[in-house]
Amino acid sequence: MKGLATIDLSAHGTDSYLGEFAMLLSKQARSVAIPSLEIDQPDCRRVAHASSVGPVDETQLFYLESRGLDPDEARKLIILGYLEPVVARVPLASAQDRLRDLLEAKWAARTGAAHPSAGQATAAVA
Numbered sequence: 669m670k671g672l673a674t675i676d677l678s679a680h681g682t683d684s685y686l687g688e689f690a691m692l693l694s695k696q697a698r699s700v701a702i703p704s705l706e707i708d709q710p711d712c713r714r715v716a717h718a719s720s721v722g723p724v725d726e727t728q729l730f731y732l733e734s735r736g737l738d739p740d741e742a743r744k745l746i747i748l749g750y751l752e753p754v755v756a757r758v759p760l761a762s763a764q765d766r767l768r769d770l771l772e773a774k775w776a777a778r779t780g781a782a783h784p785s786a787g788q789a790t791a792a793v794a
Contacts, residue, residue, distance in 0.1 A: 672686075672706060676709065682712045684714070686704075687703070691747065701719035724743055724746055744779075755767050755768060755771075
């Protein structure tokens with residue numbers, strides 16, 4: 669992923685931050701984050717960038733498991749929570765709900781767990 673923040677000459681007193689964050693979900697996964705700044709305005713208050721790439725945080729997993737969640741549910745909460753800010757930016761609530769359902773279904777297919785809404789659909793038909 670390559671991000672670019674451009675500060676034009678007219679942007680006096682700019683305070684800007686560009687962050688790129690990737691979560692590796694398998695040993696084979698790979699990510700390259702390249703945050704870039706293009707600054708044409710010398711009068712900036714603050715302009716910064718950062719990137720981070722790593723696996724699911726083991727301390728977060730430990731915390732959730734110590735609160736009674738099984739390891740798979742803890743991992744699911746962390747991963748789906750990581751993706752939620754992106755889902756929340758989708759402008760239509762119905763599209764957000766559909767995307768959440770697709771992510772849940774993908775998780776269920778990966779883990780072999782039953783998708784929660786699958787039971788609801790069956791109950792609605794019966």
